[in-house]
Amino acid sequence: MNNSTSSIITIGREYGSAGRQIGQEVAKYFGIKCYDKELLEHAANDSGICKELFENHDEKPTNSFLYSLVMDTYSFGYSSAGFTDMPMNHKVFLAQFEAIKKLAGEGPCVMVGRCADYALADNNNCFSVFIHADLDWRISRISGKYNKTLKEAKDMINKTDKSRASYYNYYTNKKWGSAAGYTLCLDSGKLGIEGAAQAIIQTVQVFDQCKQ
Template identity: 30%
Template sequence: MDKYVITISRQFGALGRTIAQKMAAELGIEFYDRDIVEHTAKRMGLPVSEISKEEERAGGFFAERRYPLGMGPVSMQEELFQVQTNIIRDFASKESCIIVGRCGDYCLRDMERVLDIYVYAPIEKRVENCISILGMDEKTARGMIQDVDKARENYRRKYCKDIAGIFDNREICIDSGKFGADTSADILCGVVRSVFY
């Protein structure tokens, strides 16, 4: 079977990363998320510990979710995005895999055999997920949802200039609040099999 790539973008608290992990396990393919950050640090000659220290200084445990890599000073932003794009393309050219976030759909827009997925959920379901899974209180959860969604939207707008809306350049959008993580992963794996197998 020829290799294929799935990109998953998501709203904060919609369980997109969890769904991606479940899909990777079910399909027997690689899953890349924080690995992209680690490879970026390596290529740029920056230890991951340095990035982690900066994230902690920027706002504590959830800072990495609030301020994605690439939202710092302008020249650094451009370099980070380009390095990340190259890493994502390297992963995609080697093997079947799932790429989570970091504008993966845009980075791979000219490649064949790519399926771009967007995971969303109603706000109340996302708040519930943040409280029950991430251990946040309700006020923190609502603030994080607002901040992270805005940061992701700004990041996408900045680097994906020819994409107008949040659903553009995505073939499948799924409401994880309606289906839950397990069923969402099963549905999406079914689509992947029908398209690529």
Template identity: 45%
Template sequence: MKKKVIVTIGRQFGSGGHEIGEKLANALAIPFYDKAIIQMTAKQSGIHEELCELSEETATNSLLYSLSTGATLWGQRGYTENDLPLTDRIFIAQADVIRQLANQGSCVIVGRCADDILRENPDCIRVFIHASMPFRMNRIEEVRGLSEDKAIREIRKKDKKRASYYQYYTDKKWGYSENYTISLDSGEIGIDNAVEILKKMYELRADLAGV
């Protein structure tokens, strides 16, 4: 019998982490979760879907955070989970959704600090996808028609947001190899070969009886 395996994927902006995750999930015929987690979080927490989406990669510096912290300070009530900054409440709700998904069976989950949320879960393969700036610029230009300058700025901005979101919630450094079971350079390896390697890894793990 195959063992349950959860694959979490952290990824630099433009590295193809989403595409790799989706292709891997298709190849293995297991569910793939990326943006759907936002809808599930909204539904489960009662927090508006747009706010859940906004909060992603926002961490502590946003207007959203200031507003929600302000609301807490002004509230003058007893301190409950509802008094936490909205971004933190969304994070907690999202973490619950991720743990539920991981309980249901093998799947691929992209982003949202899932690697750290599931850090005690022995069924988890934690993946990080990165690539050189030229490779990423090329992908983003292709996909979104941005100029080279804009692409570089966009990449740096997005990476910075992801890094600070990750650091804020996990207290670990984003992209540091020690935090992941496997890290891959998708530019050097190629998207499809990266999928092949992760598939191999998944199969080796799924075949281990009870480990």
């Protein structure tokens, strides 16, 4: 079986579902890069905005009414003279949006989170995945990984999932985790990390064949 791909694979994920680890396994198989928090560094370097601001706003929602007004009137692409007058969360999102498109233009890769599927919605090579898992499975995994009590792990999961969903739903015209918005949805609790990675790999290979 051919170990190469022409696709950009985006991964949305529930917290604790091992989305990043699965993405890394897929990238390793295809011999391509996997961008997770690295996306923030690329966006910071390209935009000149300090990296700490990207980390502070990373997949966190905004309640800015001004932001929603700007979003209604501003088309994506932050080279406009008006960029300097925008709220910082808007600048951060746009810079990240542009970095995602730039990296996708450099060739096949895996991108984890940060609305990458939305940024690449018009890219025919984009294969979007959403990874979820049973709450108890995720609690057990996070508890063991970070040495937290089950209650602490559950609180971390609920808080992070709520933040990711709010961020995604706010900045895109889609609903976070809704199957209709993705090429493939997987349960890593049922399939395991290796099984989920293999399912993505095999489906991407079918996707690549269909594009030919």
